[in-house]
Amino acid sequence: xxxxxxxxxxxxxxxxTLVVASLAGCSQADSSSDEGGEETAKEPYTIGAVLSLSGTxxxxxxxxKNTIEMELERINEDGGVNGHPVKVVIEDDAxxxxxxxxxxxxxxxxxDVLAIIGATGTGQTMGMRGDIDRxxxxxxxxxxxxxxxxxxxxxxFQTPWSNSLVVPFTLSxxxxxxxxxxxxxxxxxxxxADGGDVVKATVGEYGISVVAEQTFNPGDTDMTAQLTMVKGxxxxxxVLWNAGKESAIVxxxxxxxxxxxxxxxxxxxxxxxFAEGAGDAAEGFRFAAGKILLPETYGTDSxxxxxxxxxxERYTERYGKAPDTFAGHAxxxxxxxxxxxxxxxxxxxxxxLRDEIERTDDFVGIGGIFTFTESDHNGMSExxxxxxxxxxxxxxxxxx
Amino acid sequence: xxxTRRRLGITLLGxxxxxxxxxxxLTDDRYLLKVLTFVGVNAIVVAGLALLFGYAGQxxxxxxxxxxxxxxxxxxxxxxxxxxxxxxxxxxxxxAAAGGLLLALPSLRLKGHxxxxxxxxxxxxxxxxxxxxxxxxGGNNGLSGIPFPxxxxxxxxxxxxxxxxxxxxAALAFLGAANLVRTRPGRAMRALHGSELGAVASGVDTTxxxxxxxxxxxxxxxxxxxxxxxxxxxxxPTQFSLEFSIxxxxxxxxxxxxxxxxxxxxxxxxxLLQYVHALIPGLGNDVASVIQDWEVxxxxxxxxxxxxxxxxxFAALVRRKRIGVAVDGETV
Numbered sequence: 152x153x154x155x156x157x158x159x160x161x162x163x164x165x166x167x168t169l170v171v172a173s174l175a176g177c178s179q180a181d182s183s184s185d186e187g188g189e190e191t192a193k194e195p196y197t198i199g200a201v202l203s204l205s206g207t208x209x210x211x212x213x214x215x216k217n218t219i220e221m222e223l224e225r226i227n228e229d230g231g232v233n234g235h236p237v238k239v240v241i242e243d244d245a246x247x248x249x250x251x252x253x254x255x256x257x258x259x260x261x262x263d264v265l266a267i268i269g270a271t272g273t274g275q276t277m278g279m280r281g282d283i284d285r286x287x288x289x290x291x292x293x294x295x296x297x298x299x300x301x302x303x304x305x306x307x308f309q310t311p312w313s314n315s316l317v318v319p320f321t322l323s324x325x326x327x328x329x330x331x332x333x334x335x336x337x338x339x340x341x342x343x344a345d346g347g348d349v350v351k352a353t354v355g356e357y358g359i360s361v362v363a364e365q366t367f368n369p370g371d372t373d374m375t376a377q378l379t380m381v382k383g384x385x386x387x388x389x390v391l392w393n394a395g396k397e398s399a400i401v402x403x404x405x406x407x408x409x410x411x412x413x414x415x416x417x418x419x420x421x422x423x424x425f426a427e428g429a430g431d432a433a434e435g436f437r438f439a440a441g442k443i444l445l446p447e448t449y450g451t452d453s454x455x456x457x458x459x460x461x462x463x464e465r466y467t468e469r470y471g472k473a474p475d476t477f478a479g480h481a482x483x484x485x486x487x488x489x490x491x492x493x494x495x496x497x498x499x500x501x502x503x504l505r506d507e508i509e510r511t512d513d514f515v516g517i518g519g520i521f522t523f524t525e526s527d528h529n530g531m532s533e534x535x536x537x538x539x540x541x542x543x544x545x546x547x548x549x550x551x
Numbered sequence: 552x553x554x555t556r557r558r559l560g561i562t563l564l565g566x567x568x569x570x571x572x573x574x575x576x577l578t579d580d581r582y583l584l585k586v587l588t589f590v591g592v593n594a595i596v597v598a599g600l601a602l603l604f605g606y607a608g609q610x611x612x613x614x615x616x617x618x619x620x621x622x623x624x625x626x627x628x629x630x631x632x633x634x635x636x637x638x639x640x641x642x643x644x645x646x647a648a649a650g651g652l653l654l655a656l657p658s659l660r661l662k663g664h665x666x667x668x669x670x671x672x673x674x675x676x677x678x679x680x681x682x683x684x685x686x687x688x689g690g691n692n693g694l695s696g697i698p699f700p701x702x703x704x705x706x707x708x709x710x711x712x713x714x715x716x717x718x719x720x721a722a723l724a725f726l727g728a729a730n731l732v733r734t735r736p737g738r739a740m741r742a743l744h745g746s747e748l749g750a751v752a753s754g755v756d757t758t759x760x761x762x763x764x765x766x767x768x769x770x771x772x773x774x775x776x777x778x779x780x781x782x783x784x785x786x787x788p789t790q791f792s793l794e795f796s797i798x799x800x801x802x803x804x805x806x807x808x809x810x811x812x813x814x815x816x817x818x819x820x821x822x823l824l825q826y827v828h829a830l831i832p833g834l835g836n837d838v839a840s841v842i843q844d845w846e847v848x849x850x851x852x853x854x855x856x857x858x859x860x861x862x863x864x865f866a867a868l869v870r871r872k873r874i875g876v877a878v879d880g881e882t883v
Contacts, residue, residue, distance in 0.1 A: 260710075273692075
């Protein structure tokens with residue numbers, strides 16, 4: 152009888168223990184996270200951030216999070232915003248538009264943020280739009296899809312070079328290399344599909360034609376079938392638009408199929424994980440991205456160079472590796488908001504914050520020099536881009 | 552004795568109903584209301600799944616797909632064709648019911664593992680369609696800008712309003728289900744669960760019954776999906792994956808077979824698990840994200856433990872404790 156009773160109570164006990172343990176964990180974590188010296192009399196300004204810390208964009212979200220945490224310390228050591236400490240609440244969207252939207256709702260409804268950084272991905276950024284609009288909160292996205300600012304929303308700003316800048320830059324390089332027929336591959340997620348659309352719309356202007364078009368889904372692990380189709384075409388180069396882990400698989404699959412075609416990626420590949428993931432299959436891979444990867448490309452006597460090298464030094468010292476372009480996007484997003492806050496008087500509203508971000512003029516960031524206008528919330532130009540090539544596992548400047 | 556227990560039960564249900572209805576007037580935390588709205592949405596699905604699995608003994612690992620069918624149908628109609636909300640929700644419910652019927656006709660000849668496999672396959676097929684039918688579903692990027700529920704010019708656009716709407720529907724679903732299990736079809740379902748052969752021998756048309764219950768539970772999932780779409784305003788394929796199907800089954804298994812109250816409470820607890828930070832305000836972000844990362848594993852583990860140690864779920868635990876002496880007296 153007692154044995155039976157015990158048997159019945161066991162699962163209940165296990166569940167209870169789990170709940171209690173997690174609650175205990177919570178209260179502990181809670182007390183430790185609140186220890187950050189609340190001596191400043193002024194209440195903190197809270198910004199939300201929706202980043203992909205897991206899922207296929209985890210490699211992008213991590214440097215973004217690192218950057219925000221590092222720069223936040225620096226901002227608060229400098230007295231925050233006019234004496235107000237700045238707080239950033241970071242949410243993980245798991246590279247999932249639905250989770251990004253849910254996180255946005257929480258940041259708006261529960262945390263009561265003044266502005267939102269993110270999301271990491273284009274699809275995620277677009278998924279947040281409905282709630283951003285309803286709440287009237289400014290959003291600075293770190294995603295590179297054209298739609299983010301092309302489907303214009305007065306509340307939404309964007310720090311990476313949008314596809315409408317990177318695609319023409321890449322296509323002009325292809326033209327200069329004498330390539331007239333390309334195979335186009337992209338993922339069906341927000342960023343890839345967006346890039347694919349822009350390539351197809353502008354390719355004619357460069358005397359290039361798309362002779363093969365193949366897509367894959369985010370999270371796919373083998374692109375041999377698509378590449379076999381590409382191999383059967385008369386393409387002279389492969390253009391790949393994707394920012395996830397899938398890019399490395401494409402490079403590897405191409406090597407396995409002994410495809411010698413030059414492979415052109417995009418600014419979504421500007422990170423060490425790609426070169427590491429693809430190994431020697433990444434050799435010769437070309438991609439357009441900002442100048443942070445090789446700061447001397449800014450021009451060593453420029454303001455941008457000083458800002459970038461200072462950032463690279465601090466980041467490398469703290470995290471043991473150099474920052475990539477995604478770290479730069481987060482840097483720019485954070486400072487665009489914080490600098491706007493600094494220019495505003497006490498007690499500003501979110502609408503005033505939006506207006507002030509739009510007034511950003513000649514802000515020297517990592518991605519480039521930002522000037523927003525009423526109709527341009529990207530504020531970048533092709534001059535902020537350079538072409539890289541992967542050589543011996545590291546990126547070098549690819550001069551035409 | 553029996554009378555007083557029944558009265559106690561009704562009183563408890565009444566208190567619970569009043570408590571649920573009172574929530575919007577007690578809190579102005581909009582996020583908490585949204586989270587509790589999702590609990591209500593899941594409860595509607597679980598009402599149907601409890602009938603199907605808990606009473607009729609038929610498993611479905613495809614209910615997320617019916618949920619998605621309802622959500623996409625209603626979202627597509629309201630965003631692209633400006634269909635009135637009520638019509639769109641009915642269409643969402645209808646298409647899920649039709650899908651359930653179509654799936655049930657061939658699949659319910661299957662039993663046990665084979666039925667589980669068939670419904671699992673259905674869920675995967677629908678997941679692919681949700682991604683690939685880009686013109687309708689928006690592909691991986693999902694559908695956004697889904698309007699709030701509205702009837703004519705009356706728009707329910709506050710979290711409290713949507714909460715009350717969803718919970719109102721959930722209450723109707725549970726009352727309907729409770730009524731159903733106490734009548735002839737309910738007894739037939741239990742007979743089917745106990746022994747299909749026995750049920751046939753007792754004159755139950757089991758095939759017809761199985762198809763009906765399956766379609767009904769699919770319809771409830773579709774209804775919940777449609778309500779969900781208008782409550783969140785944005786849907787994308789990942790929300791309707793196999794993971795969600797398994798979570799729904801876990802709610803019924805943990806809650807208990809042959810019970811509606813058990814699965815209801817399991818739905819509340821397992822849904823809230825992913826929103827712990829909404830309930831415990833000061834909760835560290837790290838802890839919340841750990842729980843979220845392990846959410847599927849936690850519900851899976853709870854389900855396994857339940858099946859091993861408590862085959863009838865928590866409802867059976869309560870039931871056995873209540874009439875424990877009599878049962879043990881007989882069996883031991």
